[in-house]
Amino acid sequence: MQDILMIEDEVNIAEAVRFILSREGWQVALHADGAGALEAIRHHRPRLLILDLMLPNRSGTEVLADLRADPDAELAATPVLMLTARGQVDDAAAQADHVLSKPFDNADLRAIVRGMLG
C-alpha cells in the first residue's frame, strides 16, 4: 500500500509534487493519464489520491466519479485531493475532499496532505 497516488499529466508538476511530499516522508506513486487511472488506484490502493482535473482521455471529474461508484467500498472512500488549473472550482470537483488551485504554495500542499493523511 502506497501512501499517495498522484494522477497528473504534466510531468514537471508531478515531479515537483512528488519531490515536495517525499521530502516529508511519504511515498508518492505517479500515473499520467485519465485512461487506466482507476486501475492504477486499485493497484496502488493509496491512502490519499491527488487528482488533476484536466487529464488526457478521461477527465479528473470522471475518474473521481468512477472511483466513488466503485463497488469496493473501502477503495471508493479513498480521500481525494483535486488539483485544478482552472480559475474556479466546478461542481464536479465538489466530490473531492480537498481542492487545490494551481499554482499553489508548497507549504499549503504539505499542510493539506498532512491533514488528510492524519
Place this chain on the structure above:
Amino acid sequence: MPFETLVLACLAYVALMFAVAYAADRAAARGRVRCLDHPLVYTLSLSVYCSAWTFYGAVGYASRSGLEFLTIYLGPTIVFCGAWWGLRRLVRVARMHHVTSVADLVSARFGKSNRLAALVTLIAVIAATPYVALQLQSVRLSFEVFATDPRGMGGSDALGGTALWVAAGLAVFTILFGTRNLAADERHHGVVTAIALEAVVKLAAFIALGVFVIWGLADGPSDMLDRISRASLDPRVAEGWLLRPDRWTALIVISGAAILTLPRMFQVLVVEAADEERLHVAGWAFPAYLFAMSLFVLPIAVMGRELMPADANPDLYVLTLPAAAGQDMLALLVFLGGFSAATSMVVVCAIAVATMVSNHWLVPAWLALRRIPASEEMDDLRGFVLNARRLAILAVVAAGWVYHQASGGAAALAAMGLVAFSGMAQVLPAMVGGLLWRGANRKGAYAGIGAGFVLWMGLVFLPSVGVGGDMTVLPGMDPWTAAVALSLSVNTLAFVGVSIFGFPDPVERFQGLSFVSAIEPLRHSRARSADDRAEPLLAMARRIWGPDAALRFFQAEARAQGKSGYLPDLTPDFLTGLERRLAGSIGAATAHAMIDRVAGGVALTVSDLLQVADEAQRAKEETQRLEAARAELARTARQLHQANDKLTALSVQKDAFLGQISHELRTPMTSVRAFSEILMDADLQDADRQRFAGIIHQEAGRLTRLLDDLLDLSVLESGRAQLTISVVNLHDVITRAVTAASATRPERGFLIDRDLPSEHLGLITDADRLLQVLINVISNARKYCDADHPVMTIRVKRPQGGGAVIDVIDNGSGIDSGRQSLIFEKFARLNDPARAGGAGLGLAICREIMLNLGGDIAYLPGQGGAAFRIVLPQRPPVGSGSD
C-alpha cells in the same frame, strides 16, 4: 376603283379608329376625361342611330316609298325635342341605379328581377342578329359596287369573305375597347370617341354627296325641286308615295321607341352619359344631326331613279351615283361613310347586347352553379364577367355573320331594320310605364313584354325570315303596321291590366317609388314584413361589432319604434341605418349584400356583386399588406433573436477561451512556482538544483511561446498582420520547413518523400508566414505520427487558375473523423499535451495565416494517415494587409 385601293382605304380607316379609341382610353385612364366628356362628343355618339340602314337604306326607302323614310328621323326628333325632360329623368334614374343596359333598367325597376332582364335580353338578341347581319350586308354590297371587276379577287367568294373579315375585325375592336374594364358605370371612352369621329365622317360624306347631287348632277335647288315634283307623279312610284297615316304613325312610334329601347341607343344615350346635363346640348344637336342626315335623302333618291338603270339597287344609289359620274374620291368618301355607319352600329350593338347576355344570362347561370357568391369567389367573378362579355361579343357578331350568310342578303335593308325596331319597341310600355307610373309591377311587365314578344315573333320576325309568310292581321292595313299596332296594343293592355290587378311586392313598391319620383332612391329599399328576420340580422351585427354594441343598437332602434325588447321591425329606415353603420365596418356593397342575404330578400345585381368584388379585393390587398408588415416584423424579430444567440455564443466562447488561457498559463506557472520554492530551500544537491532550474527555464519558455502565439493569433485574426510579400520559390520554402521541423523529436527517423521537380513553383506570397505554416504541419506530423516506420509525403500540384496546392501526408493512424473539424480550433490539442509541447494554438494560427494569404488549410480525410492540404493563390488578394 381597284378593289385593293378600297381594302387599303378601309384598313387605314380602321387603323385610325383603333388609334383614336386607344388614345381616348389612355386619356381617360389618366383622368383626362374633360374633352372626352364634351356634350358634342356625346351627341355625335348618339348618331350610332344612323346605321348603314339609314345611310344606304334611307335613299332606297325614299325611292321606293317617297317621304315615308322621314318617319325614322321624325320619331327620335320628337322624342328628343318633346320629351327631353323625360330623357333627363331616364338618365338620372339609370345612373342612380347603376343601370348597365335596357334589360337591367327594366329589371331594376321591377324588383331586380333577373328573369325579366333575361327575357328582355332574349328579345334584344333576336332583334339584333338580323340587324347586325344587315350592317355586314351593307358593307358587302358597297364592296360589290366597286368590285365590278374583281380581277382575280375570286369574285363574289372574295366578297363573301369581306363580310367575314369585317365581322372579325369588328369583334376584335369591340373586345379590345369594349371590355377593357368593368367599372360599375360601364362607360367606354375609347369606343364613344371613335363613334363620334365616325359620326362626323358619316355626315360629311352624306352632305358632300348631297351637294354633288344638287349642284353637280342637277342645276341647283329649284331644278331639284322640279325633278322631285315630277318624280312624285311617276306612275311607277305613285302608289308608294302616298302618305298613309296609319303606317306613318306606326313608324314614328316605333322609331321613337327605338331611340330609347334599342340596346345600342340605350348604351350611348344612357349608359355612356356622364350626367343628365349633356342632354341640354343633345336635345337640339341630335335632331339637327338627324335633319342634316335626312336633308339630301330625297334628292339623291330622285336623281338615282332618273340616272340609274331600272334594275339598279336603290339602296346603293349613294354609291352608284358618284361612281357612275366618275367621282371616285367622292364615292370613296361615301363608301367610308357607309362603312362608318355599319361598323359603329355593330360595335356599340355588340357591346350593349353582350353586356346584357353576360349580366343576365351567363353570370346568373354561373352564380347558380356556384351557389353562393362568397367573397373568395369574387376574383373569379371579375374574370368570369370579362370573359363572358368577350364571348358574348363574339357570339353576337358571329350570329350576325351567320344570319347574313344564311339569308343570302336578299332582303331590303330597311325591312331588316324595321324588324329590329319593332322588336325592341316591345320593351317600351314597361319601360315608360315603370318610369311614370308607380302602380306598374313585375307581373304586369312580364305580361306586357311577354305578350308583345310572342306577337312580334309570330307576326314580324318569323315572316321576315321566311317562316309563316305574311298574314293579314287587320283588314285594311299593311301587315307590318298591323302587326306593330297589334303587338304594342296587346303589350300595353296586358302590362296595365296585370299591373292594376296584381299587387306589387314591397321591394318593387320601393323601387317603383324610387324610379317614379327619381329622387334619391331608397336605395336599400327593402320593406320586409317578416319580423323574425331581425334575429339573423342581429346575429350578423354581433359578429361584426361584438355582442354588446350590436345589442345596444338594436335595442335603441326597437325603442325608437316604440317596441319593447331588442328586435325592431325591419322598416326601411331601420335597414338603411343598419346598412350605413355596417358599411362603416365592412364597406357599402358588402353591407348591402349581407343585409340582402341575411334578410332574405332580393337577388343581387351584377353591379352589386362587382362592388362587393371590388371591396373584397381591397380588403384582400389590405390583408396582404398587413400580412407583409407582420412577416417583416417577424423577420426582424428573428434576426434580433439570431443576433442575440450569436452574441450569447460569442460570450460563451469568450468565457471558454479565457478559461483555456487561464489553464494554459497556470500549468507552467505551477511548475515554475513549485520548483522555485524548492530551490529556495538550502539543502539541495547540486544535481537537483541544476535539474530544477532547467525545468523552470523550460516552463518559462513555454509561457513565452504561449504569449507569443496568443499575440500572433490576435494580430492575424484582427487582419492587422503585416505581410512581407515577395516572389517565392516553393521548393526553397519546403526545404527550409523540413529542415527546421527536423528539430522536433529529432530521435525519430522520418522518411520524407518529396517530388522535387514539381515543387519549383513561383508564387507571390509571404515566405516567412508560409514557412511558419509548413513547419507547424510537418512538426505536428513528426510529433503525432504513430507509425513504426514513419513516412511523410509532400506533394505539390499547380491548379488551373495558378497558385499551388501542397499536400502533407503521413502514414500514421490519422485523426478520427469526429475530431477533424476541431483541430483548427484554439486550444484543440488532441492528445497528450506533454508530447505536444505547445498550447494547442498552432493549427489555429496556421489557418489564420492561410486566410491572410488568401488561401486555406484543411484536413484531408481518407489519406491513411494525417493529411493536410494547403492551398495558396498565385498572389495574395488586394487589401490583405500587405505593405
